[in-house]
Amino acid sequence: MRTVSKPERLAYEKVTSGVLQHTTSFFHKRGFNQRLPQILSTITDTLDGDPGSAVLKSESITYLEQRLMLMQSMILHKQILIKNGVEKFFIISPNIRLENPVRRTTGKHLFEFNQVDFEVRGAKMKDIFRVMDAFIISMVNKIIETCPKELELFGRVLKPIKGPFPVYDMDELVKAHGPEWEQKLSEGAKTPFWVTSIPREFYDKADPAHEGKFLNYDLIYNGGFCEALSGGERETDFGIIMSKVRAHNLQEKPYVQAFLKLAEEGLVPSAGGGFGVERLVRYLTGAPHVGDVQMFPRVPGEPVIV
């Protein structure tokens, strides 16, 4: 069982507060609109059964005869916001993902966490890289400056890092390092790094210039802390979306149907991503488990006290 002392709990609260303050200030300064999260919706990404996901089930409640699901990801809402004319925005968005308890000890999974979800109309992959490089670099500096006592308590030697962060193609990483590339490279790296062209979501944009490549990306932390952010340019071509939906046999999923309806009416090009707040606090503090940074832990398979 994990143990976190009282001074450590308060120190994690302090660092989390610094992270939220800098996040808000950073994105506002760059002209992002901040919007409120959604918790209940008729539609949310249904991760259960997706390859790579260990979510046991999507949860819903019934209110006035309507079935409302607990938010797993605001991806569909983000596309609607872009379509409705919001140019660039971010959301501090609580996500519920009822993970399989086998994920208790990965150190990086929670069944309730907060994601900073953002999207920029007309943006390209490289625009997102530049925003996030500046964000992570300035965040590290901010925490070094504002939380020296907390870092000392954790025995965490946090050093300023430099960008731009390197960019790798996923196929080449797998070829060079095998399927365990993420953990291996994360442990060896001196700075966070980008990985592009990951075969996954049907709404990620196919690279028109390179057959079989995708304009999507993950940001991976150095220090063995693995995935920081996941995102992509979004596909707007209805034919391509439809063929990917068919290839993965996703036609029956309600959120896919809602997405297809939106795509049929016409999508607006955008790019964006989402990064976990608790994982960022873990990276900054070097916490053994991402649940350690939560005053009220939400670790898969650990009972909830309050």
Add this chain to the structure above:
Amino acid sequence: MRTVSKPERLAYEKVTSGVLQHTTSFFHKRGFNQRLPQILSTITDTLDGDPGSAVLKSESITYLEQRLMLMQSMILHKQILIKNGVEKFFIISPNIRLENPVRRTTGKHLFEFNQVDFEVRGAKMKDIFRVMDAFIISMVNKIIETCPKELELFGRVLKPIKGPFPVYDMDELVKAHGPEWEQKLSEGAKTPFWVTSIPREFYDKADPAHEGKFLNYDLIYNGGFCEALSGGERETDFGIIMSKVRAHNLQEKPYVQAFLKLAEEGLVPSAGGGFGVERLVRYLTGAPHVGDVQMFPRVPGEPVIV
């Protein structure tokens, strides 16, 4: 049915963003820690059946054989945080309250909304008044300064206001104006005003200097927009808490039992409150209905689109 045009929707998003930016910056500047919200918990205030509440039911889900409720209010978590040593903090906290659909047309009820919930160790009623007076006054100035086009679109003439806001005793208001005092005075007032000594929550502090009075408060907006904030100094005397719980026959409620357990171990004096973000945006913009300010409306009795 309410109709909100596309330019209005974007203008509400812009004002909401300004409200979130100023809220974050205001509370950080005053040394408040910002913390992340909780959505699922074993315990939350169960408003169903409480006098004055029209909540139909508390909703819960089951995850790994544990029943987890959707957050209605973080009041218990706030007390635990204070007890655990967090000095002063605020949370932008999504709350789910499945209201009776009769509240569809009140203009001020939502079944999902966001509350800025805050608490200060050792604070008195007057400390909270001073913080909130400064907050509302500076917020009005900020929106006048940063959102002139949006206010113009809404035909909203927002003027700087002055503090300190007047303070009234609830008994005297009822005596002078009858049970409909809130709507009546809110419509006539030139600035927001405070009402104190409201007979309600068992955890609100009884005034030791005045028998039958309470050290709690509501902040009421001028302009007919009614309740802005609700809060109080917190009772720490176990005997007084217990007698109020018995008087209202609340012993069986799980959240009351959790509260009593906490109180038995010893509570730490504090004061705080919570104000609705969407209601604040409504006040600033003069929106006819609080649901108008939501891009994805959550009005009791109105079907959810997405």
